Amino acid sequence: MQLFSDTSFFILAGILSIPAIIMGLKEVSIRFYGFGVTLIFLWLAMGHNLRALIWLAGFTFGEYAVIRIYLPLREKYGRNKHIYHIFLALSILPVAANKVLTAVGNPYHMFAFLGISYMSFKVIQIVIEIYDDVIHEVRPFDYFYLLWFFPTVMSGPIDRSRRFNADLEKVPARSEYIEMLGSGLSRILQGLVYKKVIGTGFYQLMQWFGLKAGFSHALIYMYCYGFYLFFDFAGYSSMAIGLSKIFGINTPENFNKPFISKDIKEFWDRWHITLSHWFRDFIFSRVTMGLIRKRFTRNKLVIATIAFIINMGIMGCWHGLTIYYILYGLYHGILLSLTEIYQKKSKFYKKHKKDRWFCFLEWLITFHLVMFGFFLFSGRFTQLLLR
Structure with missing residues (x-):
């Protein structure tokens, strides 16, 4: 069964939603019922593939072990970067292995299961926020439900653990x-x-x-x-x-009219919002702060340029280790860097940025740049080049 594609999914989702609706109207918590429904859809979406289910279980319990071991170490040793980097690397390892193995055909079928990329974002976020001293407890039920929640397990939107847990705790009127x-x-x-x-x-x-x-x-x-x-x-x-x-969860928005964007920065604030904001919060901002602390340079534009290219390059690799995904990431990294430089340095931009004709021209250029980016993403561009 393919989630959100097969007719059987919509029929079963409709049937299994009825008890959830009754519980919601009666002001009864839906969390345990929703978890049961999630397990049903995971089983069906995996196509009864025992190997995939074993890898899913290994990943989920293994990552939970990483979190549970890191929590007391963080409390005992504080912001020890060496310990943090070890556990961060362990949380990233499965999805990194998945990307590398996929690029070579994954002959061993390792980590080849539904939703590993989107589940990994949630695990990595938890590890980072434990280090930041924001998360002090990770309860098993909340963790498993967050990772497996069936509406978002396949392709997001990417929820954050603290926001998701707040919804679990709340029983709406x-x-x-x-x-x-x-x-x-x-x-x-x-x-x-x-x-x-x-x-x-x-x-x-x-x-x-x-x-x-x-x-x-x-x-x-x-x-x-x-x-x-x-x-x-x-x-x-x-x-x-x-x-x-x-099912009682206010999953965050993922798109907000991206094709009306006047520049690439605005586009990434409107397109795949939960992904772009995740990268902004956990990669871009941390690369930026790291370069500032190490006094790499005092030039903020140089720091922003490096951070944009690293950030989007990693995003491209996350989509897949193919030339067109990597090109797509670097392309947007360069566009974001050039946009930042232009908006900070150009007197012409500062003079006309509120003029209607200039806003229209910005939108028109941005629209075509975005479409060419999708052309890169599709793989069709490199396919035509290699003919």
Whole structure:
């Protein structure tokens, strides 16, 4: 069973949502029932694949052991960077191994299970925030539910442990749950239209007109792929958010009209928000602070440029160790760096940044730069180059 794709998923999700709705209307906690439903969908989504389930269990319990061992060490030794780096590396190791093995065909089927990338983000966040002295306790139920929560396990949105746990602890009043339910059903319907109708339409146009030889067909592919990617992924995210609400969880937003962005920085504040904000908080800001502390340079623009390229380069590698994903990450790292330099240094920008004609021009340039980035991401660009 494919989550948010197969008809069987929607039928079963609808049936299993009924008890959750009744519990929500009666102001009864849904957390334990939701966890049971999550286990059902994990089993079905894995296709009864025993090997994948064993790797999933090994990953989940292994990462929990990393967290449980690090917690008392953090309390005993404080902000010891050597200990922290060891446990951070251990939390990153499974997803790094998954990316490397996937690049070589993964002959041993190691870490080849649904959702490892998105679960890893949550584990890494917990380890980092233990080091930051923000998290002092990780309860087993909360941890497993956070990682396995079925609406978001496959492709996000990426929730943060403290925010998720706050929702678990809270039992909304009837009136609040009715509002969540109405919003959730609306988001599911919106997601279905985005993914199944509009996204499918752009995908068919891409297949019919974009795969032929020639520059014009490459352009058709580029723009159709960009819109397909948005409506498919935004549609999935909307359905995940909607279904989460039915089970009492206010999963964060993932998209906010990204195609109206006036520059690349604004785009990454609107596109795949939970991913871009995760990278901003846990990679970009820490690289920046590290370079400042080490007095690498006093030039803040140089520091920002290095941090942007490292940040987006890692994001590209996270998508996969292929040339087109790495190029996509570096491309956006360079664009973000150039945008930062231009906005900080250009007198022309500072003079005209509020003018309507200039805002329109910014939007137009940004839109096409974003679409070319999606062209890189699709792999079609490198495929055409290598012909």
